[in-house]
Amino acid sequence: MQEMKRAPEVGLSAGPLPLWIRGGTVLTLDPRASVLPETDLLLAEGRIQEVGSPVVPPSGCQILDVDGCLVLPGMIQGHIHLGQTFFRGLAEGRTLLAWLQERIWPLEAAHDNESAYWCGLLGAAECLLSGTTTVQDIGLGPGAHGLLSAIRESGLRGLAGMCLMDSGDGMPATLAGDTDTVLAETVALGEEVGGWVGGRVGYLLNPRFILSCSDELWRGIRQLASDRGWPIHTHALEQKEESQAVMRLKGGLDEIAYFDEAGILASDLRIAHGVQLEARHLQRVSAETFSVVHCPSANLKLGSGIADVVGIRAAGIPVGIGADGAPCNNDLDVLEELRLAALLQQVSHGPAAFSGLDALRLATSEGAAAIGLDADTGTLEVGKMADLVVLSTDRPELLAASKVDLHDLVAFGASRASVRHVVVGGEILVENGRLTRLNLEEIRQEASRCLEELLQRVH
Numbered sequence: 537m538q539e540m541k542r543a544p545e546v547g548l549s550a551g552p553l554p555l556w557i558r559g560g561t562v563l564t565l566d567p568r569a570s571v572l573p574e575t576d577l578l579l580a581e582g583r584i585q586e587v588g589s590p591v592v593p594p595s596g597c598q599i600l601d602v603d604g605c606l607v608l609p610g611m612i613q614g615h616i617h618l619g620q621t622f623f624r625g626l627a628e629g630r631t632l633l634a635w636l637q638e639r640i641w642p643l644e645a646a647h648d649n650e651s652a653y654w655c656g657l658l659g660a661a662e663c664l665l666s667g668t669t670t671v672q673d674i675g676l677g678p679g680a681h682g683l684l685s686a687i688r689e690s691g692l693r694g695l696a697g698m699c700l701m702d703s704g705d706g707m708p709a710t711l712a713g714d715t716d717t718v719l720a721e722t723v724a725l726g727e728e729v730g731g732w733v734g735g736r737v738g739y740l741l742n743p744r745f746i747l748s749c750s751d752e753l754w755r756g757i758r759q760l761a762s763d764r765g766w767p768i769h770t771h772a773l774e775q776k777e778e779s780q781a782v783m784r785l786k787g788g789l790d791e792i793a794y795f796d797e798a799g800i801l802a803s804d805l806r807i808a809h810g811v812q813l814e815a816r817h818l819q820r821v822s823a824e825t826f827s828v829v830h831c832p833s834a835n836l837k838l839g840s841g842i843a844d845v846v847g848i849r850a851a852g853i854p855v856g857i858g859a860d861g862a863p864c865n866n867d868l869d870v871l872e873e874l875r876l877a878a879l880l881q882q883v884s885h886g887p888a889a890f891s892g893l894d895a896l897r898l899a900t901s902e903g904a905a906a907i908g909l910d911a912d913t914g915t916l917e918v919g920k921m922a923d924l925v926v927l928s929t930d931r932p933e934l935l936a937a938s939k940v941d942l943h944d945l946v947a948f949g950a951s952r953a954s955v956r957h958v959v960v961g962g963e964i965l966v967e968n969g970r971l972t973r974l975n976l977e978e979i980r981q982e983a984s985r986c987l988e989e990l991l992q993r994v995h
């Protein structure tokens with residue numbers, strides 16, 4: 537990675553002090569959706585050590601007084617492109633394939649490690665300020681290392697990798713890498729990332745989608761998934777036009793049939809979107825290690841349609857949620873995404889078919905399962921990672937009668953404006969609505985400079 541000005545690395549080696557979260561109403565999102573009034577949490581060594589009323593804290597611990605606030609598990613975005621954050625507004629008014637070919641691929645091809653680093657930190661800052669604690673990022677080709685460094689230094693928990701491409705209509709030459717080189721680069725990056733910050737940043741194989749990856753590249757990816765145990769995270773079944781192009785390219789096979797024939801369904805496969813999933817697809821994948829990450833804003837903005845989240849979940853397939861990217865959304869607020877997810881399912885299936893609790897599950901317990909992290913995060917239970925978000929109930933949007941269901945109150949009413957504190961691995965990353973580890977003004981300045989330089993490089 538080239539020399540660059542870097543954000544401060546705080547707390548990467550020494551763990552934070554034990555943290556006593558005192559006196560909040562805790563929405564655990566455990567299997568019973570337990571809600572615990574006036575409850576304390578004790579966080580130490582990166583995990584939740586105690587949940588009680590009250591707990592007895594060790595001497596010398598940090599205290600976060602959250603009396604009257606709501607405490608929830610940290611929010612999980614199962615599909616995001618932090619490397620696109622400063623492309624916001626640069627690809628308006630297009631459907632998926634034109635959006636990629638005319639705008640996004642030329643912009644991504646002009647990234648270098650420095651621009652990707654500051655772009656990634658900008659996105660991480662936006663995520664943290666809206667209560668996100670974990671991301672599954674699809675990555676970049678050029679600039680992949682810079683982006684992963686940004687995730688590491690932001691304090692977010694993350695699964696991330698290099699965006700893999702080797703062919704495709706309208707793709708710039710710098711993105712269409714030689715197949716063996718692409719595979720070798722992702723292995724090298726994965727070996728480096730494997731030990732970062734005690735596993736807080738994990739590695740993924742990120743083939744972009746079927747139309748940008750040759751059969752040979754998919755074979756290599758399948759082999760790496762099997763040899764290394766890396767999950768596969770890709771886009772699929774997003775838009776009808778894309779699915780038709782896949783069928784033309786692959787001799788009549790649609791995405792699921794292609795993945796089946798290529799052996800990809802035998803891997804741990806996480807697809808973003810799934811708007812075009814049909815009952816026959818769900819039947820085929822329901823017994824596999826397969827999940828869908830729902831991206832409602834992006835699906836609406838690119839005119840893709842509405843994923844049938846109710847139907848996918850009914851087939852036993854875990855569903856997560858993500859903002860996708862700033863140029864197709866244009867807002868990385870996870871609370872806005874889950875509100876929209878609930879509203880869309882209610883208009884599709886009726887108001888009783890999808891509750892506020894259902895929506896919150898997509899960003900917590902079920903969202904964790906969708907990216908394979910449910911043993912570690914997604915609920916507030918003893919032993920889980922110390923990842924949580926605190927919402928202020930003195931905000932007008934959260935004032936309600938005492939009997940109101942708090943899951944509904946949060947899912948339909950909260951937004952990033954409600955977020956007071958965010959904690960990842962026991963470290964306070966947002967305190968009273970302000971970033972603690974990251975310097976937002978520095979990130980804004982450096983990201984603006986890098987974006988201007990990047991735009992000069994776009995062909």
Ligand SMILES: [Zn+2]
Pocket residue numbers: 615616617674771808860861
């Ligand atoms: Zn995406």
